[in-house]
Amino acid sequence: MLTRIDHVGIACKDLDAGIEFYRSAYGFEVAHIEVNEEQGVREAMLRVNGTDDGQATYLQLLEPIREDSPVAKFLARHGEGVHHVAFGTPDVAAETEAIGARGVRVLDPVPRAGSMGSRIAFLHPKDCGGVLTEIVQAAEAGDGHG
Ligand code: CMX
Numbered sequence: 001m002l003t004r005i006d007h008v009g010i011a012c013k014d015l016d017a018g019i020e021f022y023r024s025a026y027g028f029e030v031a032h033i034e035v036n037e038e039q040g041v042r043e044a045m046l047r048v049n050g051t052d053d054g055q056a057t058y059l060q061l062l063e064p065i066r067e068d069s070p071v072a073k074f075l076a077r078h079g080e081g082v083h084h085v086a087f088g089t090p091d092v093a094a095e096t097e098a099i100g101a102r103g104v105r106v107l108d109p110v111p112r113a114g115s116m117g118s119r120i121a122f123l124h125p126k127d128c129g130g131v132l133t134e135i136v137q138a139a140e141a142g143d144g145h146g
């Protein structure tokens with residue numbers, strides 16, 4: 001079961017400039033910044049709603065840290081903009097297996113590490129109407145997110 005929108009991922013050439021835009025235009029503040037070496041990004045999570053129970057919704061600003069990373073490739077082809085949509089679920093492994101059984105290519109059959117202790121798996125955009133789609137299991141409530 002997919003229960004909510006966890007985040008929208010946005011590809012940025014310059015993370016600090018992206019953060020400044022969302023702060024000055026809308027008043028969104030950075031909840032968390034981290035480098036995810038496996039995904040090849042430096043990323044900022046801007047919390048859009050205010051819950052502290054692991055069910056919040058975020059914007060995820062993504063800056064590539066390597067030229068061969070998915071976000072660097074996306075920026076080279078498309079420029080800055082919306083990169084992916086992430087849906088929240090209580091069980092990422094079971095959910096992606098079920099979605100895969102419906103004929104959607106699962107890029108991460110074994111979930112990987114996402115922001116703030118979450119576990120994530122991506123679905124191929126060509127099987128999702130052109131939308132790169134991420135499934136997220138938030139870290140346990142009390143840890144601040146997922
Ligand atoms: N959204 C929609 N379509 C996309 C896309 C995106 N983000 N990225 C690539 N595509 C499309 C391309 O436009 C291209 O389509 P055409 O052939 O019609 O031109 C096709 O997919 C292949 O694109 P590519 O540039 O050759 O890219 P790859 O096949 O090498 O990789 C993908 C695409 C989705 C498999 C790869 O980006 C991936 O594995 N992504 C998952 C991991 C990721 O994105 N990590 C960063 C975010 C981390 C996080 O959220 O924590």
Ligand code: CO
Nearest residue numbers: 009060086134
């Ligand atoms: Co994401």
